[in-house]
Amino acid sequence: MTSPNPDRRSERARQAILEAALELCQQQSFAGLTMEGIAKRAGVGKQTIYRWWPSKAAILLEALMERAVDTLDFPDTGDVVADLRTQMTLVVHAFNDPMFSAYSRGLIAAAQSDPEIAAAVVDTVIKPRVDLCVERLEKAQKSGDLRADLDPQDVVELLYAPLYYRLLLHTRPVTEAQVDTILQLTFTGVAG
Amino acid sequence: MTSPNPDRRSERARQAILEAALELCQQQSFAGLTMEGIAKRAGVGKQTIYRWWPSKAAILLEALMERAVDTLDFPDTGDVVADLRTQMTLVVHAFNDPMFSAYSRGLIAAAQSDPEIAAAVVDTVIKPRVDLCVERLEKAQKSGDLRADLDPQDVVELLYAPLYYRLLLHTRPVTEAQVDTILQLTFTGVAG
Amino acid sequence: MTSPNPDRRSERARQAILEAALELCQQQSFAGLTMEGIAKRAGVGKQTIYRWWPSKAAILLEALMERAVDTLDFPDTGDVVADLRTQMTLVVHAFNDPMFSAYSRGLIAAAQSDPEIAAAVVDTVIKPRVDLCVERLEKAQKSGDLRADLDPQDVVELLYAPLYYRLLLHTRPVTEAQVDTILQLTFTGVAG
Amino acid sequence: MTSPNPDRRSERARQAILEAALELCQQQSFAGLTMEGIAKRAGVGKQTIYRWWPSKAAILLEALMERAVDTLDFPDTGDVVADLRTQMTLVVHAFNDPMFSAYSRGLIAAAQSDPEIAAAVVDTVIKPRVDLCVERLEKAQKSGDLRADLDPQDVVELLYAPLYYRLLLHTRPVTEAQVDTILQLTFTGVAG
DNA sequence: TGATAAGCGAGACGGTACGTCAAGTCTTTGA
DNA sequence: TCAAAGACTTGACGTACCGTCTCGCTTATCA
Numbered sequence: 001m002t003s004p005n006p007d008r009r010s011e012r013a014r015q016a017i018l019e020a021a022l023e024l025c026q027q028q029s030f031a032g033l034t035m036e037g038i039a040k041r042a043g044v045g046k047q048t049i050y051r052w053w054p055s056k057a058a059i060l061l062e063a064l065m066e067r068a069v070d071t072l073d074f075p076d077t078g079d080v081v082a083d084l085r086t087q088m089t090l091v092v093h094a095f096n097d098p099m100f101s102a103y104s105r106g107l108i109a110a111a112q113s114d115p116e117i118a119a120a121v122v123d124t125v126i127k128p129r130v131d132l133c134v135e136r137l138e139k140a141q142k143s144g145d146l147r148a149d150l151d152p153q154d155v156v157e158l159l160y161a162p163l164y165y166r167l168l169l170h171t172r173p174v175t176e177a178q179v180d181t182i183l184q185l186t187f188t189g190v191a192g
Numbered sequence: 193m194t195s196p197n198p199d200r201r202s203e204r205a206r207q208a209i210l211e212a213a214l215e216l217c218q219q220q221s222f223a224g225l226t227m228e229g230i231a232k233r234a235g236v237g238k239q240t241i242y243r244w245w246p247s248k249a250a251i252l253l254e255a256l257m258e259r260a261v262d263t264l265d266f267p268d269t270g271d272v273v274a275d276l277r278t279q280m281t282l283v284v285h286a287f288n289d290p291m292f293s294a295y296s297r298g299l300i301a302a303a304q305s306d307p308e309i310a311a312a313v314v315d316t317v318i319k320p321r322v323d324l325c326v327e328r329l330e331k332a333q334k335s336g337d338l339r340a341d342l343d344p345q346d347v348v349e350l351l352y353a354p355l356y357y358r359l360l361l362h363t364r365p366v367t368e369a370q371v372d373t374i375l376q377l378t379f380t381g382v383a384g
Numbered sequence: 385m386t387s388p389n390p391d392r393r394s395e396r397a398r399q400a401i402l403e404a405a406l407e408l409c410q411q412q413s414f415a416g417l418t419m420e421g422i423a424k425r426a427g428v429g430k431q432t433i434y435r436w437w438p439s440k441a442a443i444l445l446e447a448l449m450e451r452a453v454d455t456l457d458f459p460d461t462g463d464v465v466a467d468l469r470t471q472m473t474l475v476v477h478a479f480n481d482p483m484f485s486a487y488s489r490g491l492i493a494a495a496q497s498d499p500e501i502a503a504a505v506v507d508t509v510i511k512p513r514v515d516l517c518v519e520r521l522e523k524a525q526k527s528g529d530l531r532a533d534l535d536p537q538d539v540v541e542l543l544y545a546p547l548y549y550r551l552l553l554h555t556r557p558v559t560e561a562q563v564d565t566i567l568q569l570t571f572t573g574v575a576g
Numbered sequence: 577m578t579s580p581n582p583d584r585r586s587e588r589a590r591q592a593i594l595e596a597a598l599e600l601c602q603q604q605s606f607a608g609l610t611m612e613g614i615a616k617r618a619g620v621g622k623q624t625i626y627r628w629w630p631s632k633a634a635i636l637l638e639a640l641m642e643r644a645v646d647t648l649d650f651p652d653t654g655d656v657v658a659d660l661r662t663q664m665t666l667v668v669h670a671f672n673d674p675m676f677s678a679y680s681r682g683l684i685a686a687a688q689s690d691p692e693i694a695a696a697v698v699d700t701v702i703k704p705r706v707d708l709c710v711e712r713l714e715k716a717q718k719s720g721d722l723r724a725d726l727d728p729q730d731v732v733e734l735l736y737a738p739l740y741y742r743l744l745l746h747t748r749p750v751t752e753a754q755v756d757t758i759l760q761l762t763f764t765g766v767a768g
Numbered sequence: 769t770g771a772t773a774a775g776c777g778a779g780a781c782g783g784t785a786c787g788t789c790a791a792g793t794c795t796t797t798g799a
Numbered sequence: 800t801c802a803a804a805g806a807c808t809t810g811a812c813g814t815a816c817c818g819t820c821t822c823g824c825t826t827a828t829c830a
Contacts, residue, residue: 004774005774005775008774008775008828009775010775013776029305031304031305036815043777045776045778046778046817047776047777047819048777050819051775051776105304105305108304108361109300109302109304109305111360112222112298112360113221113222113298113301119362121361141384145384146383147384150376150377150382154374155377155382157354157358160357161353161354161356162350164356164361165349165357168300168356168360169300169314169356171318171319171322182350185346185378186350187383189379190339190350190379191381192336196806197804199796199797200795200796202795202806205806226784231808236808237809237810238788238808238809239787239789239808239809242787242788394802414688415688415690418789418791419790420789423803427803428803429805430791432801489689492745493685493689495745495746496684497606498607505745511747529768531764531766531767531768532768538758538761541738541741542758542766544741548737548744552740552744553687553694553697553740554691554694555702566734569731569762570734571766572765572767573762575723575763575764576722581778581779583822584821589780589782610811612812613811622782623783624781626813627781769830771830772827772828773827773828774828775825775827777822777825778822778823779822780819780821780822781820781821782819782820785816786816787812787814788811788813789810790812791809793806793809794805794807795805795806795807798804799801799802799803
């Protein structure tokens, strides 16, 4: 079996495909996205897509990674709660951006029936951001702003999970106020 | 326009369809579920399915609701943390049941591209369970076991969101240990 | 097996069905005619149709027979060619009537795949008319206007077949001029 | 609009489809022929059929044309009646061949509700054969075997129409004897 | 500096499932 | 007790995409 040679790959085609995938996903949501549609919109043969990507989710993931390299740094003002609020607010804004929201929800939906996608999403999207947050929380532990006896990973989950919960379950909108509530409850504790 | 008359509906067909949907979803996951497959397995015409349900997700939802009317009560031993642990552990078990996990993840995935499904899932699955938890938490507020100045809804989210987070994002397995961690962090607070 | 009792048959339903069949056939041609459409238009249960007729062609045939009892007599002026011209011209007019043409062509088409229909069409439509023509031709043989050594049946075929030929094959329109030509050629002979 | 490119057409698929159509039409008559059945039998996707043919009648017509290129010449022995008898006898045999009969009657039936088919049948099947007969008749006119004052087209109709009449109306079988009768009556005339 | 082999666009191919339509049967309800 | 109403199973319809394949056509190394 001869796998394709990346050196000869057409960058033009690659960009056109990523671009087409993003545009079509905006217009028709992830579920309405088709390989055929992407190929046509990109002016590309279907084979060219199948040669380099295993699924439409993989395309979208790559498109997102390529374009959304932003916000990959975590502020450190010394005030950990303020820094978390800053960063979580960015997430709130992203989740409220119709385009980003469509992409994210589509990808997570796809991940439910495709372990490869699930792994890729975690590795390329979730993990790096979680790690940055963990780093910041470890600093907070050293500075005494966060209890030292707990796993920062768990705290990250506690803080961010409610945002995903609302994004995916559509119970209530994801808002900045929610961030305040989460931080308030988490840091102070809910015990009477 | 003449919509179908529910009085004349065949209960036999309805049950066969729900049963077939559940069985096929187990075998092939939600994404592999097809209207055609359900019809064949149930020994039913496709038209009969389309007459009564708008989508495969709607079928699955009804099947689940009909069969899983269980665990709809919240314990009240006086110890709110213990009661939450009991109930959350049930959820952990459900999320670890391959069948239930497949159903849930499939439904939530479907909800991402179908607002009707999203609303139905929230109304019939999420909301009733959240309400029960809210009730229990309100009692806890009266008994002084939970801070009275906060919205129980927010606490429910804080507690359960991390379970959904792991279920849907596949970062780590959903475990009983996680429940302990969540309860510990949430009630005590994470501040240093 | 209990066959339906004709005495209890609803004449109202029967008439409504025949009427509906004719109307719908006009609007949508025979091929577009459906049992469902007839039932709906007639305000009748489908079962009522299936109880009394085996096919839509049978309905149409009965409808035609009931309404088109006209022109079932053959003129006899003493001039056999003139009489034939008169009668054949009636057929030409019928074949040029869009409604009658649609009915006829539909029935004959249906007869190609349903021997029952074929037999019924011949027995109730073709045969009686052929017989009348045969009678007239026999008189002509007695009066010496037609060769006595030939089978009138064959002559009838020779005269009328070209009209059906054009009706069904759509090579040329069926016209009064055609009648003249047929009569001229047939009576005089084509030999040089 | 992008119509399919005939250069890339698969001859294998084309042949398989034509073959399957002929075989199935033999087994189940034209009315029982389905696109789905043809596709399955031919081992072909339905789309491949719809890409190249508008209807099952069109397939059958092409299949017939491809296989039945035979008998497209008209004998000329100098004796026009004998030549006509020869050629008409071929038609009688064809009409008595169950397979050919099924095909023909099916096509003509289809033509009654589809003008495109009607036109195609006339153009590809009827017209070429009529033209050959006309040619022969024109020679006969020159040689004085046929009256010169008449349109050969009309004579062709007079001769062949009775064969079609019996084929389609099923009044009597199409036989060689019928050919003799037709020729006898037509050439001698029926006048007393 | 050709040849030659790869990726490319295009799109036909065998398939699967879609959602609709009508067929003919079966069941319930009302007159 | 029959007819209306219409839900039922069945199966073909014609369409949309799937993922594979085969064409010529660039295009970019290497002999």
